[in-house]
Amino acid sequence: MIQQPEDEGIGELLGRLVEDGKGYAQAEIGYYRTLARSKLRDATAMLWMGATALVLAFVALVALAVGLVLTLSSLVGPGWATLIVFTGITAIAAILGWLAWTHVKRMMGQKS
Template sequence: MTEARETSSTGPFGKNGAGTALPHDRPVKEEPLKEVLRRLVDDGRAYADAEINRQKIRAAFIGSGLRTVVILGAVALILLFGTLVTLMIGLVFALAPYLTPLGATFAVSITALLIVAILLYAAKQRLRRLFPDKDRP
């Protein structure tokens, strides 16, 4: 009768009645603290390396975009300066024979100013792509 009580109290399948031991019934494989800390430090280093590489790529992308903006702006400023010089020289020449060189001076100046406007517009568009406005849809 003693055997019947043991079987009935624990069931036909053992302690938990399911035929398999629960995870808390199994022996836990203990890992030394030193090994756990070493793994933690290695994972931390790997994460830091990945984050550094990500930031380098991001900086290179922004740097190349800003370089293009600076180049376009510099060319626009050079053309603007050249236009002002051309306008001044053209005005000097225009005063000598009275109007014919002035027409040529205005044609060159207006053409250069149109190019400046196009370059500045292109620089503005590049800046908008690099730094999108969060308020715009």
């Protein structure tokens, strides 16, 4: 004859259910903790690479500006060459800043 497992009482079933629920909750917390650490590592790497790229781009722009000044200085002199390059770069920066500001205002729902 096949032995039937003893019927567990409702208290034992509820206790086992609570323990299983705790185990599940701890596993979920562990999963999300691991996921958050992974995302944080990815974000940190991305920020360092992005910052390095921005610094290198800035260095390249400075080198370009120096090259423009040196090239123009043989034509108009070093003072005028510096002024011309400075004015051009400042105008480009002003236009880009104005465009950025209009986008910020548009995002905030304000009209120009």
